[in-house]
Amino acid sequence: ETGVTQTPRHLVMGMTNKKSLKCEQHLGHNAMYWYKQSAKKPLELMFVYSLEERVENNSVPSRFSPECPNSSHLFLHLHTLQPEDSALYLCASSQEASPRGYTFGSGTRLTVV
């Protein structure tokens, strides 16, 4: 475990389903992120939360809805996804002005059928 825990590890969902990805960090960090990793593309930043406020939304479609109820938990709510949304979704956390950088979770492998 890296200190950032993501569940579930794998998820298969239909295009009409609603599901949520969960991320929890045990590091006392004050910023959390969602990244998307598709085949043959660099990791793409989706959302940034700093001190529980969303500070970045990188033009992500509204079918992805983040939620950060406190500094330790981050959710990504999914609804009416498309097959091209199939990817590895990675959560990360960091501490402002820390030299230690980011810590990533193990990711959720999402398949949309």
Add this chain to the structure above:
Amino acid sequence: KQEVTQIPAALSVPEGENLVLNCSFTDSAIYNLQWFRQDPGKGLTSLLLIQSSQREQTSGRLNASLDKSSGRSTLYIAASQPGDSATYLCAVSLGAYSGAGSYQLTFGKGTKLSVIP
């Protein structure tokens, strides 16, 4: 817009060889640069973090260098082992924290390394 390029995209070497992975970035005003390792289907493991004021960092058989002015970093792996087989990702962070977007990491596509026994 910051762009990160990693060369080569894939590399295959025999066990025991020393090797160098390259990373270049277009905007030299970075806060730090981080090298990660990713095993197939898994998340990212941080290997080395270099602050913009530093020239290099070392951890075991790994050494990362940073030439901020030329926009380049290298990851040197000594005496490679089959267990080093993975994808290595380079990422840069722009600016110290000053609000929206400052925490963002911009990633390269990675170098897929295979170490042959």
